Amino acid sequence: MPxxxxxxxxxxxxxxxxxxxxxxxxxxxxxxPPGGRLEMDENPAEGILREVKEESGLNIRVMAPADIxxxxxxxxxxxxxxxxxxxxxxxxxxxxxxxxxxxATIDELKAGNPPLADGEPGFKLVDFEKAWELxxxxx
Numbered sequence: 001m002p003x004x005x006x007x008x009x010x011x012x013x014x015x016x017x018x019x020x021x022x023x024x025x026x027x028x029x030x031x032x033p034p035g036g037r038l039e040m041d042e043n044p045a046e047g048i049l050r051e052v053k054e055e056s057g058l059n060i061r062v063m064a065p066a067d068i069x070x071x072x073x074x075x076x077x078x079x080x081x082x083x084x085x086x087x088x089x090x091x092x093x094x095x096x097x098x099x100x101x102x103x104a105t106i107d108e109l110k111a112g113n114p115p116l117a118d119g120e121p122g123f124k125l126v127d128f129e130k131a132w133e134l135x136x137x138x139x
Contacts, residue, residue: 005070005077009048010035011085012131013060018103019128020092021114022055025099031114032123035080044081052085056101057093060085063138066131084131084138106132 010033013020021031034055038047045062052060067082092101102114109116109128116125 005079006037007044008035008037008078008080009044009051009083010080011048011052011060011062011083012066012128013052013056013058014084014086014135015088015090015103018105019109019131020056020058020087021102021104022094022098023100023114025097028117028122030117030122031102048081048083048085055095055097057091058087058089060087064134066134067127082127082131084134
């Protein structure tokens with residue numbers, strides 16, 4: 001049976017009221033939360049822990065699913081499970097997939113610091129706003 005889509009995970013990681021954003025080294029060179037495609041038969045709840053650890057060196061506690069995204073990506077179909085998570089550390093160790101990181105409040109993101117993508121692919125302010133509202137409800 002042919003594959004119909006790929007599955008990815010991302011985490012809106014929060015520490016001390018700030019989101020972790022990573023800037024990709026390769027196209028698309030956008031700021032966004034850590035995450036990536038799952039390995040074959042990988043449990044999404046385990047995959048997000050692995051992806052965040054690989055990309056940032058951080059251990060996280062997943063709080064809840066935040067969103068599910070479905071759409072075209074690089075000539076195929078991608079489904080992303082987006083999680084809300086928190087961490088007890090702000091000491092990021094970047095992987096070679098990223099060139100920079102920043103911790104940003106929702107107000108800093110609204111002010112364009114760091115700048116989020118205007119088009120596809122990329123993460124939008126509304127994505128972070130939804131995650132922030134969920135975070136406030138769960139705290």
